[in-house]
Amino acid sequence: MAERDNEALRSIYRDDPEMAELIELFVGELPERVRALREFFDAGDLASLQRLAHQLRGASGGYGFEPLGFRAEQLESALKADADAEVVRKRVDELIALCSRVAA
Amino acid sequence: MPTTPQTSATILVIDDSPDIHRLMGARLRSEGWTILGASSGEEGIECAIAAPPNLIILDIDMPELDGFETLRRLKINPATLPVPVIVVSANTAPQDKVMGLELGAVDYVAKPFDFSELRARIRAALRTQRLLDMLAKRAHIDGLTGLWNRAHFDARFHELAAGAQRAGQPLSLAMCDLDRFKSINDTFGHPAGDVILQRFAEILSSIVRESDVACRFGGEEFVVILPGAIPEQAAEVMERVRAELREQRWTRHPERAVTASFGVAPVDERGAEAALAAADAALYVAKSSGRNRVVISGERAALRQAG
Numbered sequence: 001m002a003e004r005d006n007e008a009l010r011s012i013y014r015d016d017p018e019m020a021e022l023i024e025l026f027v028g029e030l031p032e033r034v035r036a037l038r039e040f041f042d043a044g045d046l047a048s049l050q051r052l053a054h055q056l057r058g059a060s061g062g063y064g065f066e067p068l069g070f071r072a073e074q075l076e077s078a079l080k081a082d083a084d085a086e087v088v089r090k091r092v093d094e095l096i097a098l099c100s101r102v103a104a
Numbered sequence: 105m106p107t108t109p110q111t112s113a114t115i116l117v118i119d120d121s122p123d124i125h126r127l128m129g130a131r132l133r134s135e136g137w138t139i140l141g142a143s144s145g146e147e148g149i150e151c152a153i154a155a156p157p158n159l160i161i162l163d164i165d166m167p168e169l170d171g172f173e174t175l176r177r178l179k180i181n182p183a184t185l186p187v188p189v190i191v192v193s194a195n196t197a198p199q200d201k202v203m204g205l206e207l208g209a210v211d212y213v214a215k216p217f218d219f220s221e222l223r224a225r226i227r228a229a230l231r232t233q234r235l236l237d238m239l240a241k242r243a244h245i246d247g248l249t250g251l252w253n254r255a256h257f258d259a260r261f262h263e264l265a266a267g268a269q270r271a272g273q274p275l276s277l278a279m280c281d282l283d284r285f286k287s288i289n290d291t292f293g294h295p296a297g298d299v300i301l302q303r304f305a306e307i308l309s310s311i312v313r314e315s316d317v318a319c320r321f322g323g324e325e326f327v328v329i330l331p332g333a334i335p336e337q338a339a340e341v342m343e344r345v346r347a348e349l350r351e352q353r354w355t356r357h358p359e360r361a362v363t364a365s366f367g368v369a370p371v372d373e374r375g376a377e378a379a380l381a382a383a384d385a386a387l388y389v390a391k392s393s394g395r396n397r398v399v400i401s402g403e404r405a406a407l408r409q410a411g
Contacts, residue, residue, distance in 0.1 A: 018130055018131065018134065019130060021130075022126055022127065022130050025126070026123070051167070054165060054194065055120075055121045055123065057194055057215075057216075058121055058123070058124065058165075058194050058215045058216060059121055059123030059124060059127065059216075060216065061215070061216020061217075062123065062124070062127040062131075062216055062217070062219070063123070063127070066216070069216055073194075
């Protein structure tokens with residue numbers, strides 16, 4: 001999957017009338033999740049961080065944002081494997097960067 | 105045993121993620137299913153016991169009570185045991201799939217799922233469940249007469265007997281046996297015998313109350329469980345059945361009337377087995393004192409003489 005750095009990431013379901021409203025809701029709430037990701041990481045609350053990554057991983061595909069699910073999975077795996085703080089920080093940053101490209 | 109058509113099926117989604125509930129709602133609604141949600145294992149079990157749905161979609165990765173433990177609990181409760189469960193998980197390790205299926209799930213779908221696949225799997229699970237329900241029901245119905253069969257009687261009788269004892273309510277049992285049935289079979293043939301069994305079952309069904317359980321006990325023997333009835337009331341019902349049968353005209357043997365004998369007993373603190381033996385003994389008295397009559401357990405004389 002070619003991910004260019006600044007291109008908007010759009011849902012593969014954006015033309016599906018069944019999904020339009022939900023995608024908007026998801027995208028609208030994403031800044032809130034980004035804030036939570038950052039806060040949990042800064043506070044060292046890795047359990048909550050893992051929980052959030054796990055939910056994002058499970059849901060992103062459903063909303064049609066598979067690359068986001070992939071990034072969330074990478075963060076979850078790093079946390080599960082007790083990776084170094086630096087690795088976790090990198091995964092958090094990557095995930096947040098991708099979140100900022102998500103568009104309805 | 106409900107055999108709900110799958111278009112009106114109720115599906116319970118147990119998942120801690122609000123996103124999944126939203127997505128399920130949007131993606132499954134088009135099938136006409138009613139989607140209910142629970143956000144934890146505990147809540148899901150409570151919900152499923154209160155009103156068993158037609159199918160459960162269960163997430164494995166939940167905090168506190170995880171999906172495996174939730175599944176285990178659903179499968180040890182008689183109310184939720186028959187409900188098919190599709191397990192969903194972001195974990196695709198084979199041992200997790202094996203675990204889910206071993207615990208009683210009917211299917212395992214990996215997250216993130218493709219909703220058209222999930223819908224197809226739900227439809228397949230509902231289809232299988234409908235057939236299972238139908239088979240289970242059929243296993244309790246007598247093929248020739250359409251009455252409940254012996255297996256159903258055995259299951260229901262003990263249940264109703266225990267319930268009546270607990271509630272302090274009367275309960276009666278009536279055994280019926282067609283008189284000289286073997287001779288009719290031998291003289292007019294088995295098809296004539298089958299017609300009699302079927303007609304008798306119809307008479308029985310049309311006269312007993314909605315709450316009564318009429319069963320074919322085997323051969324030409326029938327048994328009726330009458331909740332809420334004292335033996336005298338049960339005998340009255342059986343007396344109407346007796347009279348109706350005696351009045352039947354038979355095209356295959358117009359000259360030969362068919363009668364039946366009845367033994368009635370209360371189901372009391374002596375228990376279900378004792379009541380069955382007492383009803384059988386009363387039936388024996390009805391037979392040996394001339395047939396075509398209803399005898400209540402404990403009565404020495406035949407009270408309701410042939411009419």
